Amino acid sequence: xxxxxxxxDSATVFxxxxxxxxxxNQEYKVxxxxxxxxxxxxxxxxxxxxxxxGDEVQYGDVPVENGMAPFFExxxxxxxxxxxxxxxxx
Numbered sequence: 867x868x869x870x871x872x873x874x875d876s877a878t879v880f881x882x883x884x885x886x887x888x889x890x891n892q893e894y895k896v897x898x899x900x901x902x903x904x905x906x907x908x909x910x911x912x913x914x915x916x917x918x919x920g921d922e923v924q925y926g927d928v929p930v931e932n933g934m935a936p937f938f939e940x941x942x943x944x945x946x947x948x949x950x951x952x953x954x955x956x
Contacts, residue, residue, distance in 0.1 A: 947953050
C-alpha cells in the first residue's frame with residue numbers, strides 16, 4: 867500500500883495485489899559477482915577442516931588460577947603506533 871499526500875487533508879491510496887502463483891514460479895537471476903562469491907564460499911568451506919569426532923576440545927593448558935591479565939609496564943596517556951614501528955607487548 868502506498869500513500870501520497872496531495873494536500874493538507876487529502877491522500878491518494880493505491881492498493882497493489884500481486885498474484886501468488888507468479889511469485890512462486892519466479893526464478894532468481896544470479897549475477898557473475900554473486901556467483902563468484904558463492905563459489906569462493908563453497909571452496910573455503912571444502913578446505914576448512916571439520917572435526918566430527920564429537921569430543922569436546924579443551925583449549926589452553928594453563929589453569930585460570932595461574933593466569934595473569936595483560937598489563938602495561940609504563941602508563942601511557944596518548945601514544946600512536948604506526949605501521950613499521952617496533953612494538954612489544956608483554
